[in-house]
Amino acid sequence: MRANVVGRFLFLLALVAVARSVIAEQKTFDHFQIDAISLQRGELRLQVDPGTGGRVSSVTLGEKELVFGASEKHPDNNNWGSTFWLSPQSLWGWPPVVAHDALPYRVLSFDAHSVSLESQSGGGASILKDITISSGETPRIDLNYTVRAEKDFPQVAAWEITRVPRNGLAFYPVKASTIDVPMGTVDYQLDRGEVVWQSLTATSRPPEGKLIANGAEGWLAWVSGGLLYIKSYAPVSQASMADGEGDIEVYVSDKLPYVELEVQSAARALAQGESLQWQVSWMLLELPEDLEVFSGNTKLIDLVRQTLASAS
Numbered sequence: 001m002r003a004n005v006v007g008r009f010l011f012l013l014a015l016v017a018v019a020r021s022v023i024a025e026q027k028t029f030d031h032f033q034i035d036a037i038s039l040q041r042g043e044l045r046l047q048v049d050p051g052t053g054g055r056v057s058s059v060t061l062g063e064k065e066l067v068f069g070a071s072e073k074h075p076d077n078n079n080w081g082s083t084f085w086l087s088p089q090s091l092w093g094w095p096p097v098v099a100h101d102a103l104p105y106r107v108l109s110f111d112a113h114s115v116s117l118e119s120q121s122g123g124g125a126s127i128l129k130d131i132t133i134s135s136g137e138t139p140r141i142d143l144n145y146t147v148r149a150e151k152d153f154p155q156v157a158a159w160e161i162t163r164v165p166r167n168g169l170a171f172y173p174v175k176a177s178t179i180d181v182p183m184g185t186v187d188y189q190l191d192r193g194e195v196v197w198q199s200l201t202a203t204s205r206p207p208e209g210k211l212i213a214n215g216a217e218g219w220l221a222w223v224s225g226g227l228l229y230i231k232s233y234a235p236v237s238q239a240s241m242a243d244g245e246g247d248i249e250v251y252v253s254d255k256l257p258y259v260e261l262e263v264q265s266a267a268r269a270l271a272q273g274e275s276l277q278w279q280v281s282w283m284l285l286e287l288p289e290d291l292e293v294f295s296g297n298t299k300l301i302d303l304v305r306q307t308l309a310s311a312s
Contacts, residue, residue: 168224
């Protein structure tokens with residue numbers, strides 16, 4: 001009789017264990033079904049879309065939107081928001097690895113100021129994204145990426161692609177000798193051989209083009225609608241750039257009114273089981289009313305440098 005009771009007790013424990021396992025699996029599956037996660041600190045708000053590549057789908061400061069595509073999502077347009085690819089592009093050609101760029105990410109955790117996401121496997125790697133809005137005089141969005149190798153990579157780098165409306169002014173310091181236009185044509189100015197200025201228009205339809213270069217200071221900036229957007233990252237030496245790539249790349253679409261502001265990490269060999277970690281920080285702030293926006297205005301460069309210095 002006692003043995004029978006013990007047997008029933010063990011059977012019930014087994015049922016509980018199975019139930020817990022099913023619940024855990026269902027909870028994990030449900031994480032793929034989250035439509036959007038919003039992070040906010042003060043007037044800065046960020047939205048992440050786990051169901052589509054864990055992309056950043058919206059960034060607003062007050063009522064002003066930074067990202068192209070929150071209202072442009074439809075079956076014929078996959079080019080919206082901020083996404084992540086492996087570099088160099090020769091690793092996958094085109095289109096990008098769908099597991100990293102467009103398939104659902106698993107949500108590992110989130111709260112009011114941060115979210116952690118994990119991609120599915122693809123292209124020999126999986127991706128972790130940890131996104132946090134940090135406090136400070138100028139709130140900063142830190143995007144930490146981890147590439148986990150599932151095969152040996154002779155060379156690989158991390159690559160962040162952020163799409164913004166095709167307007168305003170992009171500018172970034174470079175090593176002038178590294179500037180290349182590998183696709184189409186790009187209209188730009190090189191100021192004193194150290195800063196590229198790209199004036200972008202929303203009204204005309206420009207030719208498709210892409211400019212790549214080795215950045216001189218580890219930042220890329222864009223001004224539009226009274227906002228200054230800064231991407232900053234660890235500077236990359238010319239020798240460490242991925243083959244055929246730049247650590248700064250700006251793509252101008254001829255089909256839709258957007259521009260891609262792209263930055264890359266240094267490239268390295270990555271063995272199966274190893275990880276590459278990389279951080280990009282975004283800062284978004286209102287421009288002073290008396291600060292004019294035009295190519296060559298050194299006050300814009302000074303503002304970027306001062307903002308980055310105060311945030312370090």
